[in-house]
Amino acid sequence: MATNPTEVPGYGCTIDELMVVTMSRMMGDDTRAFNGAVSFIPVCAYLLARRTHAPELVWAASSIAIDADPKRIPESTLSDALWDGASMLSNSPFDFWAMAQGARYNTFAFRGAQMDRYGNVNNTVIGPYDKPKVRLPGGGGMADLSCMIPRIYLWSTTHDPRTFVERLDFRSGIGWGDGGDHRERLGLPGGPQACVTNMCVFDFEPESKAMRLASLHPGVTVDDVRGATGFDVLVPGGEIPVTAQPDEEEIRLLREEVDPTGARRREFS
Amino acid sequence: MDKRRSLVEAASLVEDGATVAIGGLSMNGAPMALVREIVRRRARDLTVVAIVAGMPVDWLVAGGCVSKVVSGLISFEGLGLAPHFRAAVQRGEVEVEEYSEHTLICRLQAAAYGLPFMPTKAGLGTDMISMHPDTTRHEQDPSTGEHYIACTPLPVDVALVHAHSADSQGNIRVDPKLIWMDNEIVNAATTTVASVEEVLPHRDFVAEPHRTTYPRFMVDAVAVAPYGAYPTANFPRYSYHAQFFADYVQATRDPSAWAEFWQTRVVGPAEQGDLLDANGGPNTLIDIAREA
Amino acid sequence: MIQDKRASLAEAASLVQDGDVVALQNMATQLAPMAVVRELIRQGRLNLGIVGLLAGIPVDWMAAAGVMDRFIGGAVTMEQFGLCNRYRKGVEAGAIRVEELSETAVNARLGAGARNLPFLPTRGLIGTELIGMDPDNLRLIEDPFGGRPVVACRALVPDVAIVHAHRADRAGNVQLEPTAEWPDLGIMPKAANRVIVTVEEIVETEVLRRRPDRTVLPGFVVDAVVEVPFGAHPTSCFPFYGYDSAMHLAWVAAARDDVTTEQFLDRYIREPADQAEYLRAVGGATTMLALERMEHA
Numbered sequence: 001m002a003t004n005p006t007e008v009p010g011y012g013c014t015i016d017e018l019m020v021v022t023m024s025r026m027m028g029d030d031t032r033a034f035n036g037a038v039s040f041i042p043v044c045a046y047l048l049a050r051r052t053h054a055p056e057l058v059w060a061a062s063s064i065a066i067d068a069d070p071k072r073i074p075e076s077t078l079s080d081a082l083w084d085g086a087s088m089l090s091n092s093p094f095d096f097w098a099m100a101q102g103a104r105y106n107t108f109a110f111r112g113a114q115m116d117r118y119g120n121v122n123n124t125v126i127g128p129y130d131k132p133k134v135r136l137p138g139g140g141g142m143a144d145l146s147c148m149i150p151r152i153y154l155w156s157t158t159h160d161p162r163t164f165v166e167r168l169d170f171r172s173g174i175g176w177g178d179g180g181d182h183r184e185r186l187g188l189p190g191g192p193q194a195c196v197t198n199m200c201v202f203d204f205e206p207e208s209k210a211m212r213l214a215s216l217h218p219g220v221t222v223d224d225v226r227g228a229t230g231f232d233v234l235v236p237g238g239e240i241p242v243t244a245q246p247d248e249e250e251i252r253l254l255r256e257e258v259d260p261t262g263a264r265r266r267e268f269s
Numbered sequence: 270m271d272k273r274r275s276l277v278e279a280a281s282l283v284e285d286g287a288t289v290a291i292g293g294l295s296m297n298g299a300p301m302a303l304v305r306e307i308v309r310r311r312a313r314d315l316t317v318v319a320i321v322a323g324m325p326v327d328w329l330v331a332g333g334c335v336s337k338v339v340s341g342l343i344s345f346e347g348l349g350l351a352p353h354f355r356a357a358v359q360r361g362e363v364e365v366e367e368y369s370e371h372t373l374i375c376r377l378q379a380a381a382y383g384l385p386f387m388p389t390k391a392g393l394g395t396d397m398i399s400m401h402p403d404t405t406r407h408e409q410d411p412s413t414g415e416h417y418i419a420c421t422p423l424p425v426d427v428a429l430v431h432a433h434s435a436d437s438q439g440n441i442r443v444d445p446k447l448i449w450m451d452n453e454i455v456n457a458a459t460t461t462v463a464s465v466e467e468v469l470p471h472r473d474f475v476a477e478p479h480r481t482t483y484p485r486f487m488v489d490a491v492a493v494a495p496y497g498a499y500p501t502a503n504f505p506r507y508s509y510h511a512q513f514f515a516d517y518v519q520a521t522r523d524p525s526a527w528a529e530f531w532q533t534r535v536v537g538p539a540e541q542g543d544l545l546d547a548n549g550g551p552n553t554l555i556d557i558a559r560e561a
Numbered sequence: 562m563i564q565d566k567r568a569s570l571a572e573a574a575s576l577v578q579d580g581d582v583v584a585l586q587n588m589a590t591q592l593a594p595m596a597v598v599r600e601l602i603r604q605g606r607l608n609l610g611i612v613g614l615l616a617g618i619p620v621d622w623m624a625a626a627g628v629m630d631r632f633i634g635g636a637v638t639m640e641q642f643g644l645c646n647r648y649r650k651g652v653e654a655g656a657i658r659v660e661e662l663s664e665t666a667v668n669a670r671l672g673a674g675a676r677n678l679p680f681l682p683t684r685g686l687i688g689t690e691l692i693g694m695d696p697d698n699l700r701l702i703e704d705p706f707g708g709r710p711v712v713a714c715r716a717l718v719p720d721v722a723i724v725h726a727h728r729a730d731r732a733g734n735v736q737l738e739p740t741a742e743w744p745d746l747g748i749m750p751k752a753a754n755r756v757i758v759t760v761e762e763i764v765e766t767e768v769l770r771r772r773p774d775r776t777v778l779p780g781f782v783v784d785a786v787v788e789v790p791f792g793a794h795p796t797s798c799f800p801f802y803g804y805d806s807a808m809h810l811a812w813v814a815a816a817r818d819d820v821t822t823e824q825f826l827d828r829y830i831r832e833p834a835d836q837a838e839y840l841r842a843v844g845g846a847t848t849m850l851a852l853e854r855m856e857h858a
Contacts, residue, residue, distance in 0.1 A: 032486055037589055037615070037640045056270055058486045064741040066484045075641045075806070078589050078615075080799040083741070087440050087474040088481030091742040093668055095484075098456045101382035101665070101684055104487060123636075124661065129694070135652040135659075137644060138636035140615050143663035144685030148383070174688035186688045187709040266641065384682050385708030406705050410679035412697075412715070417678060419705050445774035479739030 005157075005198075005268045009219045011245050015198050016041070016157070016264045017254055018217060021246035023109070023153060023196050024048040027057060031151075033107040034060035034096070036141060039077045040264040041155050041196075042109035047258040052250060060105070063096045063141075065089055073263035100148055103189055108145045109153040110173060114165045117210045117231045119154055119175025119192035121146075122168040129170060139172030146173035150190025157267040159197040161230040176209035183209070198268075200225050201243055205234050212236060215243040272439035272491045276541075279462045279492035280306030283315070283427050290318040290377075290454035291325045292430035295346060296509040298447070299325045299501040300431040302464050302494035302541060308332035309536055318425060319343065320373050320450045324501060324514070327351040330363055331531065337364040339423070341373055348514040352521040369397055372405055372420050374453050380422035381456035388417040428458035431498045432482065433506070435463060436471040439488035444480045447504055455483055462490045464497040466506065495541055499557075500548070507557040513548055563766075566733035568785040570836070573757045574600040576784060577609070581720035582633070584612040584671065584753055585619060586745035589640040590804040593619045593796040594725040594759050596789040599830045599839065602626040612719055613637070614667050614745065618795060618812060621645035622830065624657060625822050633660040633717070634667055642809040646816045661691050666699060666714045673716035674752035680713040687712060722753035725793045726777070727801065729758060730766040733783030736775045740799050746777055755784045759792040761801060789836050791849055802852040808843060 005015045013021075023045035027033070031054060035043050046059040047069075061068035061082040069085030076082075083089065090096050099105055112121025113136050123142060127133030146152060152175065156163055175192040177183050183191045195202040195211060199220045202211040212234035213225060222240060226233055280303055283289055289307075293299035304325040307315075312329075316337045319326050323345045329335045331353040338358075343351050357363040368376070371391035379387040388408070392398050393416055398405045404421045430451045432443045441463050443451070455461050461483070468491070474481055496503075500513040513534075520530035538544040545553060574597055577583060587593035598619040601609070606628045611620055613634040620637050623629045625647035632652075637645050651657035662670065669681035682702075686692050687710075692699055698715045724746050727738045735758050737746070750756040758778070763786065769776055792798075795805035795812075815825035833839035840849065 037638065058484070060484075062741070065478065066481075076590055076804075078640060079591065079804070080741070080797065081803070083478075085475055086478040087436070087438075087471065088484045089479045089739070089741045090484070091747070093742075093747050094452060097665060097668065098378075098381055098452070099487070101384070102380075102456060103383065104456075124690075131655075132653055135644075135649040137638035138634070138659070138661065139663060139689070139691070140636035141664040141685075143689045143691050144665040144683065146689070147685050147687050171688075171690040177688045183688070188687060383684055384711055385704035385706060386682070386711075388678055388681065390676070390678060403706070408705050412700075413679045415679040421706050447774075477739070479741075 005265055008217060011218055013246055013251050015217065016268060017251055018243060018246060019155065019196050019198065020044040020048060020254055020264060021250045022201060022243055023155065024052065024250070026153065026194060027054050027107070029054040029056045031107045032058040032105045034063040034105055035077055036063065036110065037076070037078050038267070039109065040073060040267050041157070042153065043073060043077050044254060044259050044264050048250060048254055051253050051257065060090065060096070061086065064092065072261045073259050075263065075266065100145060103148060103150055105149060107151045107153070108149040109155060110142055110146070111155050112172065114163060114168050115154060115156065115195070116165060116168050118177060118179045119152065119195060119204065119211065120168055120171050120177065121154070121173045121175065122170045124170040124172045126169055142173035146175065147188050152190065152192040154192055154195035156195070156197045159199040159228050161228060164228070165230040176204060179209045180207070199228060210234050213240055215241045217243045271437050272485070272488060273437055273468065274490040274492050276302055276306045276464070276492045276494055279303060279464070279490045280310060282460055282462050282490055283307050283312055285313045286315070287426040288316040288318060288424065290425045290428045290458060291322055292428065292451040292454060293322065293325070293498065293501060294449040295321050295323060297502045297504060298431055298449070298498050300429040300464050300497065301325060301499055301501055302497035303429045303462060303492065304328050305535065305544070308334060318423065318454065320370055323351050327353045328535065330354045330357050332536070335363055337366065339366045339368070339373070341368055341370040345514050345518065348511065349518045352518060366401060367397060368405070369395070372397070372418060374450055375420035376404065376423035377425070377453040377457040379420060380424045381453065384422070386419040386421055388419055390417055392418045423457065425454060425458040426460060428454040428461045430455060430461065431464045431503065433465065433503070434467050434469045435465040435491040436469055436474050438471060439485040439491050440474045440481050441465065441483040441488055441491070442474070442480050443482040446482055448482060455487055460489045461487055462492070463488055464492045464494040466495055466497060466503065468493055496545055497541065499545065505559055508559050510548070510553060510557050512556070563732045565731045566780060566783055566786045567731050567763065568787055570596055570600045570787055570789065573597060573785040573787045574604055576755050576757055577601055577606060577721050579607045580609070582610040582612060584719040584722040584749040585616060586724040586743070586749060587613055587616045587619055587796065588743045589615050589617045589638060590809065591797045591799070592725060592743065592793050593617065594723045594792065595619060595794060595796060596759055596787070596792040596836055597723050597757055598622060602628055602826070602830050612667070612717065614664055617645065618809060621647045621812070621816065624648040624651040625816065626826055626830070629657060631658040631660065634662055635664045639809060639813070642813055647822065660695055660698065663691060668748055669714035670698065670717035671748045671752040673714065674718040675748060678716060680715050682711040682713055684711060717752065719749070719753040721755045721757060722749040723757045724750060725759045725798065727760060727798070728762050728764050728768070729760045729786045730764060730769055731786070732766065733758065733780035733786045734766065734769055734776050735760065735778035735783065736769050736772070737777050738800055742777070750778055750782055756782055757785045758783050759787045759789040761790055761792065761798065763788040791840060792836070794843065802849065805843070805848065805852055
């Protein structure tokens with residue numbers, strides 16, 4: 001079950017908290033988000049953003065319960081225990097999917113067992129499809145929502161070469177596709193904006209659409225990231241910034257109000 | 270964000286030349302208070318989308334607001350044809366683009382879902398399809414050989430709907446959820462304007478979230494309009510006002526009677542209360558009250 | 562006279578034949594028609610194709626018991642309880658074939674089946690590897706009006722749909738408590754040739770008449786309705802009861818090993834003769850009361 005994630009040196013918080021706060025600060029007031037299964041980090045980020053700088057942010061818990069404000073985050077981010085305080089329980093085919101297809105929801109965060117430099121993800125198989133080494137759950141709605149939602153955020157609590165790979169074994173969800181203008185040529189809106197990991201933050205280089213180091217978490221070096229990443233990481237010239245420190249108030253809200261039982265640490269087991 | 274607006278402010282979101290979709294079905298649940306304000310502000314050159322409607326389209330046509338009607342059926346059912354709609358179309362002043370209900374729903378869904386088309390078997394073999402080959406086209410599935418109609422997206426600028434209640438943030442409740450095709454027009458529209466019988470505290474929506482019909486981010490403005498569907502019905506609170514329909518049809522038979530009727534019983538009254546008083550007041554409210 | 566659709570679990574399960582395509586309601590740990598799933602295993606059904614959006618423990622049980630040989634759907638996972646390892650083994654060994662779909666593709670395929678259309682389009686899937694794997698069922702097609710291509714999802718008409726709900730009358734009119742409505746109930750029964758519904762309680766039609774807006778499925782599309790209290794256990798039936806974490810964990814532990822898997826299937830599925838015996842085997846009233854979510858009452 002949940003283990004204790006590492007302390008962030010000098011920041012007075014742990015890595016899960018730094019990831020949540022970092023993702024939360026990416027969410028503007030016009031964010032209209034929802035979540036799928038096992039999505040503790042983004043769920044915490046939406047709830048925190050709503051309490052700090054984005055009061056109008058829309059979040060549909062489990063893609064169902066709009067504006068939910070749960071007293072605690074349960075073990076499952078698809079379960080009804082997440083729906084307390086909602087102002088609408090929507091009907092999945094006729095409300096959620098209609099609004100997702102029309103991009104009325106504009107923000108989606110997902111992770112995969114594998115991700116590549118363009119933010120494409122695999123949650124289907126490890127190894128050859130017809131003779132898989134590991135049969136994973138399958139993409140679920142990932143193949144849909146990655147096509148439909150303009151602002152895609154990725155995260156990973158396991159930044160290692162098994163997760164960040166040169167080539168996916170299967171593309172279950174599309175990020176920037178083959179890079180460059182591939183996504184645009186397919187007629188898909190927007191694309192991945194950032195990837196928040198337990199080591200660093202990536203953004204996407206505007207031309208090639210490849211992952212680029214945007215900031216390093218305290219104590220992490222460029223070489224650490226290179227060693228943990230299965231593809232060549234784009235490193236911009238000059239000093240790489242350190243990921244900004246969370247405010248005391250952000251940490252307090254996260255620990256006391258958003259996620260008092262520490263469900264977010266389940267992603268670090 | 271507080272989405273509450275006056276009826277006048279809400280109606281001003283419908284600009285001249287806009288494509289406006291009207292909610293409700295036939296004698297039920299039309300956003301009449303909003304339609305009346307649009308007529309009163311003398312909107313022009315509207316394209317009106319109404320799947321099955323009567324009085325709201327006739328008011329807009331009578332007010333000279335409409336250049337085109339995109340619809341499945343326009344009538345007052347057992348109370349007659351929609352007289353101004355009929356006359357204006359016969360005179361060639363208003364264009365009609367006619368669809369079947371389901372082809373129109375498919376066009377709205379294609380717009381809502383960002384799809385280039387939605388397929389349906391509705392309309393196959395009718396004259397409807399070949400009338401607008403740019404928007405509905407007879408196709409054949411290459412793998413099965415099955416015939417179907419491909420319907421293009423119908424983008425809507427403003428959807429107008431009437432509902433039972435809202436909170437100040439714009440969460441909307443139609444309860445019981447008899448919304449006919451309102452979901453389709455709300456999902457297809459860039460802007461949604463709702464009139465409601467009453468505004469409730471937000472906590473009422475949180476207490477019973479399953480009763481919410483449209484979430485706040487799909488709604489741009491909410492105007493309080495008690496009896497806002499009058500003279501159409503708002504199930505289960507009040508029925509349509511048959512006498513109004515009868516008087517309306519009767520008045521159109523004589524130009525001077527019509528001018529008087531239009532002024533005193535439709536566009537003249539300032540507020541919702543004035544409108545109801547001009548149309549029988551308490552007696553009318555008792556007449557249209559429904560047993561719950 | 563209104564036809565009485567009430568049936569026993571055994572009678573209802575007999576509507577499923579070997580080799581059938583079965584649409585199964587389920588959203589990870591939530592709301593699966595588990596009593597029918599157990600009955601299908603008890604009756605030793607074979608070669609079922611299971612259609613699901615996001616399937617969990619029912620598919621893992623059916624994979625373990627060898628009643629299914631294909632999965633047609635979006636994903637199979639028990640979410641926080643982990644991968645469905647018996648299903649995973651079945652796929653890795655080649656005993657279970659997967660027809661990989663996304664959620665909109667499942668909805669579109671069933672929706673086309675329900676509407677008697679050759680296909681419905683989706684905007685999903687574009688740029689992923691799900692396209693091209695199964696060109697008989699998912700295909701990029703040109704827009705006849707010259708717009709950009711979409712993915713046509715071929716109609717899927719399951720032989721049987723199996724769903725669980727809160728209540729029904731004997732005619733098979735099905736009603737939900739106020740709750741989220743997952744796609745299953747709205748689409749699967751409309752697409753399938755036969756429909757089996759289990760409910761927490763069968764009530765007089767008069768009870769349904771008090772809230773006709775909560776009736777989600779009319780009796781004329783239902784072939785069998787079975788009263789099964791706690792019929793979704795160990796998945797949840799919001800707002801009546803939550804999923805059973807202990808039971809999921811016990812299954813995950815048992816599923817690690819062939820012997821303990823068989824012991825688990827015997828103890829909880831093959832041996833209990835009816836729902837009451839099953840509920841006793843999983844901990845009786847004490848367990849059921851602990852699952853009820855009082856804070857939602």
